[in-house]
Amino acid sequence: MRDFVFLEPRTMAEASGMLADHGDAARLLAGGTALVLLMRNRLASPSHVVYLGGVPDLDRIVIDDDGLRMGALATHAAIAAHPGIRARYPVIADTAGVVANPQIRNVATIGGNLCHGDPASDPPACLLALGARVRAVRGAAARDIALDDFFTDYYENALAPGEIVAEVFVPAPPPGARAAYTRFVTSAAESRPLVAVGVRLTLAGAACTEARIALGAVAPVPRRATRAETFLRGRTLTPDVVAEAASLAVADLDLVSDFRGSADYRRDVARVTVRRTLGRALGGAA
Amino acid sequence: MSLPRHRLTLRVNGEEQELLVESRRLLLDALRDDLGLTGTKRGCEEGVCGACTVLVDGRHVRSCLLLALQVRDRAVTTIEGLAGDGALHPIQAAFIRAGALQCGYCTPGFIMTTKALLDARAALTEAEVREALSGNICRCTGYAHIVEAILALTEDTKR
Numbered sequence: 001m002r003d004f005v006f007l008e009p010r011t012m013a014e015a016s017g018m019l020a021d022h023g024d025a026a027r028l029l030a031g032g033t034a035l036v037l038l039m040r041n042r043l044a045s046p047s048h049v050v051y052l053g054g055v056p057d058l059d060r061i062v063i064d065d066d067g068l069r070m071g072a073l074a075t076h077a078a079i080a081a082h083p084g085i086r087a088r089y090p091v092i093a094d095t096a097g098v099v100a101n102p103q104i105r106n107v108a109t110i111g112g113n114l115c116h117g118d119p120a121s122d123p124p125a126c127l128l129a130l131g132a133r134v135r136a137v138r139g140a141a142a143r144d145i146a147l148d149d150f151f152t153d154y155y156e157n158a159l160a161p162g163e164i165v166a167e168v169f170v171p172a173p174p175p176g177a178r179a180a181y182t183r184f185v186t187s188a189a190e191s192r193p194l195v196a197v198g199v200r201l202t203l204a205g206a207a208c209t210e211a212r213i214a215l216g217a218v219a220p221v222p223r224r225a226t227r228a229e230t231f232l233r234g235r236t237l238t239p240d241v242v243a244e245a246a247s248l249a250v251a252d253l254d255l256v257s258d259f260r261g262s263a264d265y266r267r268d269v270a271r272v273t274v275r276r277t278l279g280r281a282l283g284g285a286a
Numbered sequence: 287m288s289l290p291r292h293r294l295t296l297r298v299n300g301e302e303q304e305l306l307v308e309s310r311r312l313l314l315d316a317l318r319d320d321l322g323l324t325g326t327k328r329g330c331e332e333g334v335c336g337a338c339t340v341l342v343d344g345r346h347v348r349s350c351l352l353l354a355l356q357v358r359d360r361a362v363t364t365i366e367g368l369a370g371d372g373a374l375h376p377i378q379a380a381f382i383r384a385g386a387l388q389c390g391y392c393t394p395g396f397i398m399t400t401k402a403l404l405d406a407r408a409a410l411t412e413a414e415v416r417e418a419l420s421g422n423i424c425r426c427t428g429y430a431h432i433v434e435a436i437l438a439l440t441e442d443t444k445r
Contacts, residue, residue, distance in 0.1 A: 003289045006309035006355055033351045036312075037332055049309065053356060077345070101421030102399070103336060106345040107352065191420070 001039045005048045012058075012166060015050050016138045020162035022048045028164060029053075030073055030112035033104050058166065059109075063088060067171040072111025072164075076123075077102070079110060089170065091179040091198075095126040098183060100191050111165045114147075117155045117221070120192040120260070124151065125216030126181040128224065129198030132170045136163040144169070151221035174210070177202045180281040183217075184273050186260055193217045194260045195270045197277040206236045211245075213274060218255050218266050225249035225274070237282055246275035296357050298323070299367030307354050314338045314349035317364060325365035325394050329423075336422030339395040340364050346402035348421075365394035368401065377401060377439060384435035388426035396422050400436050410440045 009015035027046040038044040059073040063084040080097035128147045179200040183193035196216035202209045211232035216222040228249035250271045255263035294305045317323045329337030338349040341363040368375035387393045403418045415436050
């Protein structure tokens, strides 16, 4: 690993300033499980590393009537174990609890996970289905970016130079909403998903009033299955309707092909995983 | 280009340590090369095998993926910190009783993971133990006895 200047800001404004000063030569360090590995493999060789660990309260988790706010430095382990998240957003706790492995979950952060933008990961699809957004700050300025718009390509995001994700916000689910997340891994030894599916269904009686379906790990960025979502709206979710939605969800995907699986295999697995995840959200058997 | 080193204080196995480290110094190398604590093993060096597992403030982490500067002023526990004066730690004794090591290279990592696991929870099912060990690899594949050793400890705790 090439050596670098290690910067330890005490405030977000100071951190933004440091990033802005050094431009592309600077990288932000949160838990480090992704960045340190990139640097060791010389896939990243920043001249300056800005470490956020000294900024107070950046790992805070707050739940109120509006929704859930997870500080960017909240670790996956902290999210998985948080009593309020387990009670009110169990799908988020469950998803955080399967990321990578226990040692990584103790260090890796939700902000780092989203900003790193590795497609083969669990939280992005789950949070996208739940309508999450990130709060990006730069100095005194702040803006919210919906996850729909946040991921732009492999390992790329919509942050402007000097912007830092301070918090991930998940809006409180509407009445009648139910959510599920499913990862498909190719073997018990594999820690990254071949396919990741998050769904949130809102029901009024037997009818579906809103469906959000997000697919991760199948394309360079996590995507909503908008055709399937539109198809489900207003319908009663019978097994046939759910199966049709699953087919629509994978119909126009531009799938990646890699060592975990070919594009054709991914399409089949994604279709089945969407069907099962909708079933799980409805409370049926997986 | 030579960049300035950083003065780093941290607590390792209960003792204050002060080091002068490069920014790029990994916790693993600081422990092994600067402090001579070679019980922590260098395995895959890319966060996959768990041989380098140590505790930071009681939580188990991969020391090959942490910069030493990330643990400034924090408490690190390595395998050397477990045994008391001449007495093995109960986890070490349980691993020996169950024959839970073959070549032994992964053993410090497994024991540190077990320490974090049992500090957090006293009672565990076999499935929970196996899930908890998912971040540690034994290339001799001696998992059965490792799981047995840990389950024996949880039964001890329950009594």
